[in-house]
Amino acid sequence: MLEHYQTLFAHLHIDRVRGRWGTETNHGAPHKTFLLLAIMDLIAQGEITTNFVELNADLIDTFDLYWLKVMGSEKEGNIVLPFYHMKSEGFWHLVAITGEEKMLNAPIRSLKKMRQYVLGATLDDELYALLTDSQPRDSLRRVLIETYFSPEIRPKLVEVGAITAQSFAYSRELLHRSHGQFKLEEAPDIDSQYYTESRSTGFRRAIVSAYKHTCAVCRIRIVTPDGRTAVSAAHIIPWSISHNDDPRNGLALCGLHHWAFDQGLIGVDPKAYQIIVSPVITPDEDATEPLRVLQGKALYLPDHQALHPAREALRWHQNEVYRGEMPHTLL
Template identity: 60%
Template sequence: MSVKKPDYYHKKFSKLRLDRVPNRWQANTNHCAPYKPFLLLAMMDLIAQAQITTNVIELNADLIDAFDLYWIKVMGKDKQRNPVLPFYHLKSDGFWHLHALSGMEQALATSSKIHTYKQFYSVIKGATLDEELYTLVQDAQERDKLRQILIETYFSPETRPILVEVGTITAQSFEYSRELVHRSRGTFTLQEAPELDQRYMAESRTAGFRQVIVKTYHQTCAVCKIRIVTPEGFTAVEAAHIVPWNISHNDDPRNGLALCGFHHWAFDKGLIGITPDYNILISPVVPTNDPATRALRALHEHKMLLPDDELLYPHEKALKWHYAKKYREEVPSHLL
């Protein structure tokens, strides 16, 4: 069998099998369905950042997030996005090979349509590329060439700079997350200079901080210890700053906590505090005569969940600042 050369894949990427139904797709995508180009761009972004290191492509949270960013920036939030569709249908383009879960080979072989996450994760393990293509995308110049082909073939001239920006946001977010872990090994300060991270785009900083915090706490709320992860990798927790970013400009992981949505809100509003020895405090403002608040009040003086790495523990200075400036230690007189 002859070895497939770069030109073969350049042509493949320029002639993807796409939905081209008139009036269904906008001029900014050259009236073509953008699902496959977005997924391939997202995949190459993750390869560039060493988030995909073997020839096994999984539909995980990183790939979905990268795909979603392209979709939202170009198509907006209102038009439904679904990375399952291109992941499944890329099999028709000759270089993308689906692999079934053990025992589901026949189900995959006979399937004609998989379009929901439930269907996908019950049948498909992942995909591999042609070995020649996988080798090709390890090279930065070749990867950029394939990106250029996708961008120039399937998107209008006005849209192309947006796609370049999305790739930059993704690359910077992973770079920033690595820098934050390195920063956690140094001296902690309550406030960083606002210009310190200006070399990163704001969206990249937000995403990078979230990546570090969610990973550090194993996708678990530091207060209630709830951990819910959907099959595609989405989690119930958010990345919270102890000293708010608009005050501290500090994304040091030691100024962060992973919190579920409710406890993030309660922490920001001063209904929850954490002592320097990592005990949870519940403000007396929380009503004691309401059964609905019992679960929150029961957390009082419990230990918070701590990271595995002691160097990533919340810093005492940040916790003391939050206690002094945000925590509601007393009940206001008008509530008595």
Template identity: 40%
Template sequence: MCGTLDQYLSSFARIRVDRSRGSWTALTNRASPYKPFLLLSILDHIASGQITKNFIEPSFELTETFQEYIALLPHNDRKASMSYPFYHLESSDFWEMIPRFGEEHRKGRSISSMKRLRELYLGARFNKDLFMLLQMEHAREKLRAVLVQTYFSPAIQPTIWQQSMINCGSTKYAFGLLGTSEVDAGYLLRANAAECAAKVRDQGFRKAIVRLYAHRCALCGIKMLTSEGRTVVDAAHIIPFSENRNDHPTNGMALCKLCHWSFDEGLMSVDTHYDVMVSPAVKKDPNLPGHILTLSDRPIFRPTESRFWPAQESFAWHRKQRFRKRD
């Protein structure tokens, strides 16, 4: 298809979606929101500079953005997999799947998981003229508007618009923290106007830290991701943001849920040599600290670039203000 913006607006408004009776609520106009959410996620990644070429990879980052939209739906008990809309969007006239070499003969096989999708396909591409239109903000925002207005009720549309702003703003904020671009003040101003500046900062800090540590816990080294893009690590401030309003990566670490809680509670810290400290308090009855005790005196895992290593000044604050030196 070689189309104009008006033709693609029409195509976006006529995407084939599941309308099984009783499966979907009025918020999504009684239809599946998965394909619209996928397209909105891709538009966010194009707007924020994460996608610069006409190749849409089913990446963990794209999956995470897709899940941010899914989380907007109240009482959503479905295990939403991005594999379904990613694969079945090929029924539209603007989307082409790209099979892996040697897997072309399997095209058309059922795809039920992200693992299976990545095994058979490299990704997908838009029609060339559509991708060119998506590089232009005015065209991209018109296409975004038709998705929001066609597939979602007025009751949830403002929430979706806000999430789009948070997604784009937080990525630009993360790029600024990593020094790959300037922090986009315009996005932060718009976020302030929409009362979501804190979410932009929180999500941006998380993106920067998780990327630097490649989803690995700095204290115990565990790294676990689901095929749907969920990670075991959080982005933790060393000195709480409320204390010094410092989101720089040197005031953060990626920590698994247990290490994050232990660090915040002062049961773990880091010494001047970047080795793990474990408080004597963890051995107090009735605790059963398990592997936490084995982490004592082990070096922490740090980003590849030393300029992003956690600051010793931050650890000094934590040892003084949080770490439990006694049981």
């Protein structure tokens, strides 16, 4: 059975229009291979535990990382294309939303339409069983890498797999770390065994998930159809100072409030978990009202108390970053 899928993986139906794809992908479109590699990574990390592949943020992020490492940012990747067109390979089966089965016969190129008509996809049961076993999974991974990518590019693909594995492991480690004693600073080399991308991705995943994609300050929550979120993971004590990715040294913040927090224009009362607004934000300017109205509002907190921001970290921010006094002169 493994040999059967090795043959199928080595003969994917991909775009090979002359001049469209370079030598790094052996002159073929890499979409299907990146999607299959991403699925293997998520199965290996226990993020896909049943024979159902959902087009969610983790899958999109992993696909995007493969694309960025190999193709760069100049050429845009679209995960919807392989997710839909993989059905031509025979082992991939789209699952339509009830009543929308006929829509699967028409090409789907946008994530909006994908969400309208498709729940996800399943693999052949035999293939899924192989992918849950590390040895056949690694064998099929090698087929993809050696068939569709040049020798110079192959190490990058192995690196992406390692980064993905480490990022999930790091997220789990951070959640475990949140149950111990909080430290204002960690040793600079505490996480040196991790790729920088694994550390930043793992921290972001832990924080954004804990706050349910919600800004802790304004409570805005926007998740686009392709899984993009309006918030990012902010360190309370900058990592350059603390080397501390403990979730209790983090907040999920939207772009405006991330900037305002880093600039000391807003802070958090470490006792009451209430937002405080710097007196630098003068009350006589209408344009500053969106920040001024935050004064005294409760901070949005994770459900689990162990993930609440550390009061020591908030106190450090209040003392070292927050602008608690009006300067003598303003520009």
